[in-house]
Amino acid sequence: MAVDLGKMADLLIAGKVEDVSNMTQEAIDEGMNPKEILENGLIAGMDVVGQRFKACEMFIPEVLRSAKAMSSGMDKLRPLLSESDSRAAGSFVIGTVKGDLHDIGKNLVAMMFEGAGFKVVNLGIDLDTQVFVDAVKEHKPDLLGMSALLTTTMPRMGEVINALKEAGIRDQVKIMVGGAPVTEDFAQEIGADIYGANAASSVDKGREAVGK
Amino acid sequence: MESIMPDMQPMNQTVQETPQFRVLTEDQIEQIYFAALDVLERVGSRVHEDEALELFRNSNEAVVSDDKRVRVPASLVERALKSYPRKITLQGRNGKRSVALQKDHVYFGTGSDLPFTYDRKTGERRRTTYKDVTDAARIVDALPNFDFFMSHGIVSDVPNPQTYDRHQFMAMLEGCTKPMVVTSVDGEGLEDLWKMACLFQGGEEEFRLSPMFVAYIEPISPLTNDRSAVEKLLFAAEKGIPAMYTPCPSSGATAPATIAGMLVQSLAETLLAAVMCYLKKPGMPLIMGGVTTVMDMRTTTYSYGAPEMSLASAANTDISKWLNLLMFSTGGCSDSKWLDEQAAIESTLSLLTAFLSGANLVHDVGYIDSGVNASLESLVMNDEIIGMVRQVGKGIRTDEEGLALKVINEAGPGGEFVTRDHTYEHWRDWFLPRFMDRSDWETWNSEGCKTMSDRVNEETQRILDTYEPQPIDDATRKGLKEIIDAAEKRHSQ
Structure with a gap:
């Protein structure tokens, strides 16, 4: 019997991490097309999660559980997908700038992006400018996210953008900035492409910018 | 006044001067405390500062791992906890010792460092400026129910x-003479602020006796x-x-x-600081937050x-009292983007809860968004709320004067109280609203149908137009400028 991808999507919406993982494996074992599993199972489920979150029918802990289910399925699928398919939604590198040890907001954004099917590299906190530059060179992400909670560390985001320019790789990547004191104006001022006001809208804007 | 009560001393009486409010029992506090000690022994806390790591290592009791994780045995925590003062009296730059921090004495003040301000002229949201901080300082200096000032x-x-x-x-000093709570960039920043305060106080020793911030x-x-x-x-x-080391989980x-879990973790974070300060120099005035x-x-x-913020904060205050630590708590703040009904509701709930809990410094009053x-x-509106909250805290006297048998007897059935001496003497005990409207509809209508926000707006403007705080003398001003200029010079290199 063929694996029911609609059911997989439902399990993902319900946050059943293990079930989604097992079902993905079953589908693979049955010889189903990995790209089809990804699109009609995992991503289809996450699309519903996204809609329900916006409608206030699902909340962050539930969304993140579904995102975890999505990742568990992706772990099985990734080796089988072509490079372009595994980056289906896009790739995202994110970190908190130098001098700032605040972690949670940035992690939430990272998790939400994972849930949206992005390939995410979370660099951590208190990062030297060079770490961002190196990460862009190494991972060649579609999107780079930076976060700061303190007004004293906010200017570091501009420094990273300048360093990317100097390295000649600024145009390879879309840059998103966020954090409590950051505004749309500030984002423009330092030459970022996207201002992420909160985790959910960051994902929306990120998807849009990447155009996938 | 001649007594008309029967001449008798009743036995087994319990009266309470004020309402009583408590969230946790002593047993619950102990459960949380022991759990926090367990966190410090097993999980520890990460410390990204070399001197502190050295202090912990040299204690020969705390254990420092390579990943900068510090774990501390209960014995060291308990020794440290015994070293903190139960009383701190703060004074303003005018020398007035107006904030006596001790168990169940409650003072209200602003929060700090809000990045944005609504421009009063354009209504637009923009970055906060020096002048905004000075304006907030003047408002707080003028309002009767604010006891201390943070920068807003x-x-x-x-x-x-x-x-x-x-x-x-x-900017804070320009506008406000009341005691303050200050934020600083780093150790060097705090040192400069402390030197600035010492200029008003006539030196370090005086600052230690009755600190300005x-x-x-x-x-x-x-x-x-x-x-x-x-x-x-x-x-x-x-x-x-x-200093308060105030976790914001x-x-x-x-x-x-x-x-309860949040309180355990938050207490572990506080206790780690208590040990750190103790190892540096026992006895500094540490305030729990x-x-x-x-x-x-x-x-x-x-x-x-x-x-939940109000409930958890009140519980935290219960814990602080059990630990004999002073408490820095929160109230009068809101998630609303605008000073509206939501802001009033949220501010009131948290102010009342914080006040009843007996927390010492209740901050963030006036925060929105x-x-x-x-x-x-928002500061002006909250001043009124604090007045109402304090009124509830006054409690009810049930002595002879309070029971008022004499005047009930005098007025008799069908009588009145409005002309009685007893009324003349006691009505002033009541809360006298300044912005709460209790007028009849005709009056309200003929005076322009003003809403709470209209009245609060007018008072804010009135204070900004007219209020002048006690000025800073020229010599002190010069000293302050030197400290600031020196800092600029150091940091421009």
């Missing part, structure tokens, strides 16, 4: 973000201490500057989703209006 906003129109704190403190410092939940926070704490310990995100609230699961906002946006009108 963060000054953004300064030459260098690394020295903003000196300018901000100057408390330093606000915070760890990063969960269980992380960054370099600048620890620097400030150690400097405060060395100089005897009162958001339940469900940077702390457990249960309030905690902005303990939930992360909103729809928006990820760190909520300043959640009822979850600690992002500043509103001067």
Whole structure:
């Protein structure tokens, strides 16, 4: 019997991490097309999660559980997908700038992006400018996210953008900035492409910018 | 006055001077305390500052791992806890000793460092400036129910973000004579602010006896201490500057989703600081803190209006009293973007709860937009709420004068009380509203149908137009400028 991808999507919406993982494996074992599993199972489920979150029918802990289910399925699928398919939604590198040890907001954004099917590299906190530059060179992400909670560390985001320019790789990547004191104006001022006001809208804007 | 009560001394009487409010029993507090000790022994806390790590290593009791994780045995924590004062008297720059921090004495003040302000002329949201902080300072100086001042906003129109704190403190001093709670960039920043305060007080020794400010410092939940926070704490310990080390966990995100769990973690963060200061120099005036609230699961906002914040903060105050530590708590704040019904409701709930809990310094009064946006009108509105809350705290006297048998007898059936001496003497005990409207509809209508926000707006404007705080004398001003200029010079190199 063929694996029911609609059911997989439902399990993902319900946050059943293990079930989604097992079902993905079953589908693979049955010889189903990995790209089809990804699109009609995992991503289809996450699309519903996204809609329900916006409608206030699902909340962050539930969304993140579904995102975890999505990742568990992706772990099985990734080796089988072509490079372009595994980056289906896009790739995202994110970190908190130098001098700032605040972690949670940035992690939430990272998790939400994972849930949206992005390939995410979370660099951590208190990062030297060079770490961002190196990460862009190494991972060649579609999107780079930076976060700061303190007004004293906010200017570091501009420094990273300048360093990317100097390295000649600024145009390879879309840059998103966020954090409590950051505004749309500030984002423009330092030459970022996207201002992420909160985790959910960051994902929306990120998807849009990447155009996938 | 001749007594008309029967002449008898009743036995087994219990009266209470004020209402009683408590969230946790002693047994529950102990459960939380022992759990926090367990966290410090097993999980520990990460400290990103070398001097502090050295202090912990040299204690020969704390264990420092290679990943900068510090674990502390209960015996050391308990020794440290015995070293903190139960009383701190703060004075303003005018020399008035107006804030006597001791058990169950409650004082109200603003929060600090709001990045944005609604421009009163254009109505637009913009970055907070030096003048905004001075305006907030004047408002707080003028309002009767505010006891201490934090900067409300963060000054953004300064030459260098690394020295903003000196300018901000100057803006605060320009407008306000009341005791303060200050924020600083790092240890060096705090040192400058302390030197500035010592100019008013005539030196370090006087500052130690009756400090002009408390330093606000915070760890990063969960269980992380960054370099600048620890620097400030150690400097405060060395100089005897009162400081609060106030965890800001958001339940469900940077702390457990249960309030008890959040309190355990938050207390472990506080106790780590208590040990750190003790190892540096026993006896500094450390104040317990905690902005303990939930992360909103729809928006990820760190909520300043959640009822859980009030409940957890009151419980934290219960714990602080049991530990014989003074408490820095939170109230009068809101998640609303605008000074509206939501702001009034949330502010009132948290002010009342914080007041009844007996917390010592209740801060963040006037915050709107979850600690992002500043509103001067919010300060004025909250002043009225504090007045009402304090009235509830007055309790009810049931002595002979309070029971009023004599005047009930005098008035008799069908009589009146409005002309009685008893009324003349006691009606002043009541809360006298300034912005709460109790007029009849005709009067209200003929006076322009003003809403609460109209009245609050007018009072805000009136204070801004007319209020002049006691000026800073020229010699002191010159000294302040020298400290600020020197900081600028150091940081421009």
